[in-house]
Every structure is written in structure tokens, then in C-alpha cells.
Amino acid sequence: MDALSTDKGQVPEYFRYHQKTALLRTFLRHPMTRVGLPGLLIIAIAAVLGPLLVPYGADEPDLAAIFAVPSWSHWLGTDQLGRDLLARLLEGAQVSLSVAIIATLFATVLGCLYGFVAGMGPVWLDRIMMQFLDTLLSIPVLLLVIVAQAFGESSVLKVIAVIGLASWMGTARLMRTECRRLMAADYISAALVGGASQFRLAITHLLPNAAAPLLVVVTVGVGQAVLIESTLSFLNLGVPSTLPSWGNLLGNGMSSLLGGAWWMVLFPGLMIVFTVASINLVGDGLRDIVDPKRRAGL
Amino acid sequence: MSTPLLNVEAVSRVYHSLGGMFSGKRHNVRAVNQVSLSLAEGDVVGLVGESGSGKSTLARMIIGLEQPDSGQVLLKGANIHACRAQQLRRMRQTMQMVFQNPYTALNPLQRIDAAIVEPLVNFKSLSQKERTTVAVRALEDVGLPARLLHAYPHQLSGGERQRVCIARALSVQPKLLLCDEAVSALDKTVQAQVLTLLRQLQQRYKLAILFISHDLAAVNQLCDKLLVMRQGEIVERGNCQTLLSNATHPYTQKLLAANHYLEGVGQ
Ligand SMILES: Nc1ncnc2c1ncn2[C@@H]1O[C@H](COP(=O)(O)OP(=O)(O)OP(=O)(O)O)[C@@H](O)[C@H]1O
Ligand SMILES: [Mg+2]
Secondary structure (H helix, E strand, O other): OOOOOOOOOOOOHHHOOOOHHHHHHHHHHOHHHHHHHHHHHHHHHHHHHHHHHOOOOOOOOOHHHOOOOOOOOOOOOEOOOOOEHHHHHHHHHHHHHHHHHHHHHHHHHHHHHHHHHHHHOOHHHHHHHHHHHHHHHHOOHHHHHHHHHHOOOOOHHHHHHHHHHHOOHHHHHHHHHHHHHHHOOHHHHHHHHOOOOHHHHHHHHHHHHHHHHHHHHHHHHHHHHHHHHHHHHHOOOOOOOOOOOHHHHHHHHHHHHOOOOOHHHHHHHHHHHHHHHHHHHHHHHHHHHHOHHHHHOO | OOOOOEEEEEEEEEEEEEOOOOOOOEEEEEEEEEEEEEEOOOOEEEEEEOOOOOHHHHHHHHHOOOOOOEEEEEEOOEEOOOOOHHHHHHHOOOEEEEOOOOOOOOOOOOOHHHHHHHHHHHHOOOOHHHHHHHHHHHHHHOOOOHHHHHOOHHHOOHHHHHHHHHHHHHOOOOOEEEEEOOOOOOOHHHHHHHHHHHHHHHHHHOOEEEEEEOOHHHHHHHOOEEEEEEOOEEEEEEEHHHHHHOOOOHHHHHHHHHHHHHHHHHO
């Protein structure tokens, strides 16, 4: 008998399942995902199909129905120009979510590159880079973003860049830690002995083995990005005010709140909370599957 | 005399570690101390010694995974620690290594075929078809069926994995193979198979092998020459058979006695 056949502790826990379907089933059965995933699905479908189903355009003013209270004709009411709030929220979902997703992807690429250099480079470089990261992390993100946004014209691209630049640090730290951990593995030594370049090491060995925790960080990152984008737009520092992003709608609603148009604040607010909560729940579910210690503690 | 394939000249490595938590005293471990050895083409040399005697450290310095504090490692006359990273990478084709633990030496997310051809692909660009051909032949070489090409490491037994590791190391047709406890993690029958395999491959490809082990029986089965290491130094060297039948150094005698004792218990 093979003496070591039971001792496979070195293989990542999340890969010990012999079939990927088993892993998927565990994920789908997780209490967090059971709530979060349908939520995300609803939002995604609404963002894609919603604007086609609502009989009003997002920028279609109706001067006969200014500040209309939610009713059968305008489910979520209208704003100061008589534009249908539901149509604007659904259109806004596309804006807010694509900004958040693209910004997070940007941050992920940036963070991974930084993490690779720090995690695979010499120790002195790692020290300097981590010190720099700590310094950056001690500055409140929102402050950074607000200062950056206060300069120059607002544009979607700029918002994406600013959110990306403000949120790559967590990914960088994770990637660096994963690299340091994995670099001690025999298969990395074996790859080095096999003449692997740093690039190959990063792409074929480190990245796949760090993919699971990375996925968690990315998921949660999208939720954070939605929040940052909303906050910026709410403060009039985000995407151009002509675009119906959720933050813009919320900000616009706040200025009409004194007039009694509660729906213009409530529904954008609910939308943001619902989205971020769904994303975080899915992120938590992923985290529990990826991290065996946490799963054991359930 | 022509330059030998591998020449290790007085390499040393000291590890610094803090002593106790409160003493704060620096504690130096002389892991490898002034070790010299040389291997000619086709030499099969065993390196034995108790745990902690510095065998792995020596192997890692020879293969270039670790820097010696002093001394040099010459591969075909070129100092591998003095050359540039690019050059060292090219030299890897001459020298490969099989690691102790077959469960950690393969990337769990890399398919067997990709793992086997990886070192080769680092030096040559191969089409997908050529890669498959090479991988199939390499698997045949180590006595594994071609159906394992698309398997992942966790689907293989320890012995199969170690064969895959050997196939991977041999894919670039090296002249020198370092085996650091390459069979220690395997049970006796699989161990014997892998040793036989190594011997066959050694003869087929005129490989030089530095076989590190603490198992004298395994060394006896495979090696022609023997080095005995203790506390970072080589205390005895010579012909394998002669050394094992009449050791002169008391430490070698002790090692022999310990191994016989173990074998006696096993029977
Ligand atoms: N990275 C390190 N840091 C500090 N000390 C180390 C390090 N690596 C090895 N050592 C020490 O160096 C000595 C030699 O270790 P080495 O791993 O080379 O022994 P070995 O002969 O391979 O033992 P084994 O048969 O158990 O594998 C040991 O005393 C060990 O504690
Ligand atoms: Mg060792």
C-alpha cells in the first residue's frame, strides 16, 4: 500500500474535491451564497433586460408628471423633469456596475503586478514595497479619491482610473503574501530548476494557485467599487451628472428631499444597499469555501 | 585530465538563526562546511548522512537554488553562481533535480503533460503536437501509460508522481541528475521500481546521478561510489561496495549498524 496516500495535506483544500462539480455544489449550497447569488442574478438580469422592458426612456422628460408619486404608471415615481425613476435606476445599474467592474479589473491587474514584484523579488525590495503599501493604506481612500476627483473635468474614464488607483492595495498585499507562501513550495523550486522565467513562474504556477483567494478579493472589491462610485457621484465628484448612475440619482434625490420626494432617495439607496449586500454575501460564501479554517469554524 | 562534468570546490553555507527567544544570542548552523566533490559523466554517486547533515543544502547549492557563502560549483568548468541569470537558465539543461516529496513537487493545478514538457518548453518552442509526442515518449520512458497525460497530480499515486517528476527532469536530456531523497517518500516496492528505473535510464542516457539518501540499502542498489556526510562535512568517500562492507570511519560504521538494525526489525 502507498504509505503516503492519505497524507495529501499539501494539496490546497479547495482542490481536493475530485470533481469540480462537487466544489460548485458546495458553493451553491452555502447559506451566504443562497441569499447573495439570486440577488446578484436579479440585478444582472435587471441591468441587461430592464431598460428594454420599461416603457419609458431614462432621459425622457414628461412635464405632465413632474415629481410623480410611485403609482401604476410610474412604479417608482418620477424626478423633477418627470423622468421615470425605474427606467433611470435600471439604466444606472449599467453605468454603476460597469464602472465598478472595470475599475476592479484595473485594480486587480495593478495589484497582481505589484504583488508579483514584491513577492518574487529580493527581500530588500519586498520590504520597501510593503512599507510603501502600508503608507498608502494609512491614507483614507475616500480622501484620496475626493482630492483626485476635485481636479479637472469629470469623465467616466477618470472615475474608473481613480477608483482603480484607490483600491489595488488589498490585491497587492494578498498576491504578495500568496507568492511568498507559494515560493517555498517544491513545485516552484522544480519550475526554477526547469529553467522557468519569472513570467512563466507568475502565470503558470503562482497565479492559478492563488486564484481562489484572489477571486474572493475581486468579488468583494466590486462591491467596494460600487460604494465608492456612489459616494463620489453623490458628492458630485463622480461620473458626469448627465449619466444616471446610482450615486447621481441619490444625490439628485437628496436635493429634492425637502420637497417631499422621498422615493427619489429611498429607491436608489435600496438599490445600492441590495447590490453591495448581495456581492458581499457571495464574497463571504466564496471565502468560506476557499479558506478551510473558516469553513471548519462554521 | 579533462574537466569533470561537475566540480564542487570547498563550498560552505552557514545559516544564521536567533538562539532562544530570550537569550537573543545568534546561533550559527554550519549546514555545509568546505565540501568538495566531483562527478564525471555517467558517475552514479550516493550521498548519505543522518538528518540535518546538510545533504539538501548541498544539493540546493549545486543546482543553484541557494547561494554558497564560499567555494564554487563548476558545471563543465563554468561557475554557476557567478554567471548571469540568463546563463544559469541555459545551464539548467545540463543539470536537473528530482525532489524528495512527490506530493509537493508537482503543481496541483497543472496537468501531467504540461508538467512534463515545461522544462523543455522553457528552452525550445514546440508546437502542441510536438509537445504531446514528447510527453508520451517521456511517460513511456518512465513506464507510465499515455492515458495519464491529461490527469492532474492528485489523481496519481506517489510512485506515479515520482515517475512524472523523473520524466520532467529528463525531458531536457540533462547530463546530471540530482535526486534528493527521491525515493524516501515511497514504500519499499515502489522504491525498488523507481530505483531500477533510474538505473535503466542512467545506462540509456549516460546520466551522472548524485543520489542523496539516508537509506543505505537504496544507495547500495543504485550507486557505484559513496560519500558519507556528517554535520556538514564529508567524512568518508570511496567505492560503494567496499565502503559498505568494511567502513573505516566510526560514523559510517554507526550508520551501517543503524540501517542493519532497521532492516532486522522490518523482517
Ligand atoms: N533555511 C534554513 N534556515 C536555517 N537553517 C537551515 C535552513 N535550511 C537548513 N537549515 C539547517 O541546516 C542543517 C542542514 O539541513 P539540511 O536540510 O541540508 O539537512 P539534510 O541532510 O538534508 O537533512 P534531511 O535528511 O532531514 O533532509 C540543519 O541543521 C538545518 O536545521
Ligand atoms: Mg534533506
